[in-house]
Amino acid sequence: MAVILVQMLKFGGINVKLSIRGRVLRLAFSGILAALLAVGLAAFWGLQGARETMEGQVSEVGSYLTDKVGGYAEQHAIERLRQVTEAKARHLDRELSGVADDVEYLSRFMSHILQHPEEYKPRSLTRAEQAADIAPGTPYSFYSPRLRQQGIDESLQAEIYLAGNIADTLVPMSGFFDDYRTSLYVASGKGYFFCVDTAPGEKSIFPSEAKREEFISGYEPRERPWYKLGQEVKEPAFTEAYPGADGHLNVDCVMPYYDSNGFAGVAGIGYAVEDMYRAVVNEILGTSETILVLDGKGKVIFPSQKEGVMSAASDLTKLSQQEGQNLAEAVRAMTAGESGTMSVAWNDDEYYLTFAPIKSVGWSLGILVDKDEVMIPVEEVSSAVSGEMSSFRQEIEQDFVGSYLRAGLLLLPAALLIFYASGHMAARMVRPIRRLAAGVREISAGNFDHKLDIRTGDEIEELAAAFNDMTGTLRDYMGRLERTAAEQERARTELEVAARIQEDMLPNAFPAFPERTDFDIYASMDAARNVGGDFYDFYLWDASHLVMVIADVSGKGVPAALFMAKSQSVLKNTMLAARTPDNLAEVMEEANVQLCRNNEAAMFVTVFMGVLDLTTGDFIYADGGHCPPLLSRGGQYDFLPMEKHCVLGLMEMPYGQDKVNLSPGDTLFLYTDGVSEAMDEAEALFTEARIKETLNRLSPEDGPEEIIRGMKAALQQHVQGAEQSDDITMLVLRYNGNGK
Secondary structure, eight states: OHHHHHHHHHTOOOOOOOHHHHHHHHHHHHHHHHHHHHHHHHHHHHHHHHHHHHHOOOOOOHHHHHHHHHHHHHHHHHHHHHHHHHHHHHHHHHHHHHHHHHHHHHHHHEEEEEEHHOOOOOOOOOTTTTOOOOOOTEEEEEEEEEHHHHHHHHHHHHHHHGGGHHHHHHHHHGGGGSSSEEEEEETTTTTTEEEEETTOOOOOOOHHHHHHHHHHOOGGGGGSHHHHHHOOOOOOOOOOOOOOOSSSSEEEEEEEEETTTTTEEEEEEEEEHHHHHHIIIIHHHHSOOOEEEOOSSEEEOOOOSSSSSSSSTTTTTGGGGGGTOHHHHHHHHHHOOOOEEEEEEEEEEEEEEEEETTTTEEEEEEEEEEEHHHHHHHHHHHHHHHHHHHHHHHHHHHHHHHHHHTTOOOOOTTHHHHHHHHHHHHHHHHHHHHHHHHHHHHHHTTOOOOOOOOOSSSHHHHHHHHHHHHHHHHHHHHHHHHHHHHHHHHHHHHHHHHHHHHHHHOOOSSSSTTTTOOEEEEEEEOOOOSSSEEEEEEEETTTTTTEEEEEEESOHHHHHHHHHHHHHHHHHHHHOOOOOOHHHHHHHHHHHHHTTTTTTTTTOEEEEEEEEEEEOOEEEEEEEBBOOOOOETTTTTEEEOOOOHHHHHOOOOOOOOOOEEOOTEEEEEEOHHHHHTBBBOOOOOOHHHHHHHHHHHHHHHTOOHHHHHHHHHHHHHHTTTOOOSSSSSEEEEEESSOOO
16 A cells, blocks of 8 residues: 555655655565565475474474483583582581691690790689589589599699690680580690580580589590590591590590690590581581581591481491492592592482592592482473473474465566566665765764765665764763873872872881891881782880881771871870880770771771880780781791780770790791782682791791791792782891890
């Protein structure tokens, strides 16, 4: 109808401009009859053969997709299970490494007490034999039945009172294990025993009065499995699962401690296996998979079942004697420290077993999943593909039926008209489009003043007008872009100036005190961004007292830099205003009060602050949530014992201080967490343990500057080109003594 109407208007002398859509419609209506006639006869005979061929292809494609997609879904499920297993193994590895670090610290502290009796006062703890009951978290002593029978002389009693100072470490350390049924202890080879037990939700460490009497009358620490293991090792080691004195199945981490004569006893931390399983494994899983943890001998450490091959009493290595049990091969691979996924048979069922090593203790974690659960998504995918292919087959059937009907209406003579009409109309339609393309190329070359002059009366003319409008918009946008670039360059310049100002706020002229020979000091701060939140400071309070500070502000960038400037100023002004340099706790409390005021952004700062008496070597220090420094005595570095306190800036609270005497040649290494938490491309941390290892590997003759340079080289080797994620700040002080 549209074509007929247009022709009538033309004959009447009326000029009608059609849109592109109108021209296409005219072409379609002009050629449709010819197209149907031309295609009809040939298509009619070909459609039936094509229909049969298509149905066969649809069936083959459906089978192929079902196999391929189903196989991919199965591989994806197995790969996800493997990734979950490795993640859980790494999580458990970190947990157990932390326990081992705590045991090592407990051993070192006990050794220090016995080897430096002059630094401690006698301390008496509650005797388990004499107390009616003992509450969880209470430090107590226990004399073994053999020790009570042989008697205690004055020398041994003095040693016991001296060793009682270990409670200062046991009690705060037990706070990290409040959610677990745990024992933190030291057991002397002479028969006395100090311990703090945690028992969530319990009022007593003894399950019953009968258990208490059994413990008092028959518990001999030196006969326990953990004590015998502690005598044999040099480093922290984990026991096999064993029944504890309270009736629970335990796993202990132990290592020896020493007095001036050598081996003196065993320090350790014992976990209830059921608590460790619940807190470490179930907390990160939350599904119905079967989980087991094996030690290096194939013993089940964490049972996921009370009975059967998955119980803690089972030796899974014996499965190698049973025919057709792939589980035995998997156990051998797990005990060898391998990672992988295997198909295993257990109780006449088929399972997938994924496993990964827990490297720090030589254990292995495995997850056992029923194959039917893994295949559920595979079956769902196969069913979905089959359904879609069935629908596709029906649609094709309907299309062919429709094609038969349409093909019957085609007329052969219309083919000539289609060729003629389409060629003529295409030529007329392409001309303005080519002109439009040439104009667009001119504009794309950057000539925004070029205008397109196309008058066709249809959408192409509208498109040309839109391009003309766009050139003006682009011209304005380019101007705004240039102004934005200038503003960004100005902001970058201002950040560089801010970074230089921040560097100038820190002491950076070395040697800092060239006239002093009684100490050497060197420090550096490398910001992760243009400006950072770390800072250090050192200055003389008077001629005989050197003050040093290292701190880390929360956050990064400009806000952290501003709070850093405030924190540095407050700490220094508070210290200089103090009546005496000896009361660092009061200085920290006053600085914290000032930083808490008007702190609406809730920013905070970790601080380590110390004052060195250059005439006596006495070093008084206080901590505000900062990383533990290291002290070198005789060329060997160890972490400086200190009482941990809260960060500054969040809430007003009291602070404490500690004291140690430095000898000539002793060296202090202070740092921020940008050192210990430096990450490589795999996001592995540098760790505090590696800081200690690196320092002990350096030459004892290195000065403060060489020490920092060596630490930076170790960090660079670790990160291997990974982007710096945090500010890196270090300060080294060597005490030379002998006044000025």
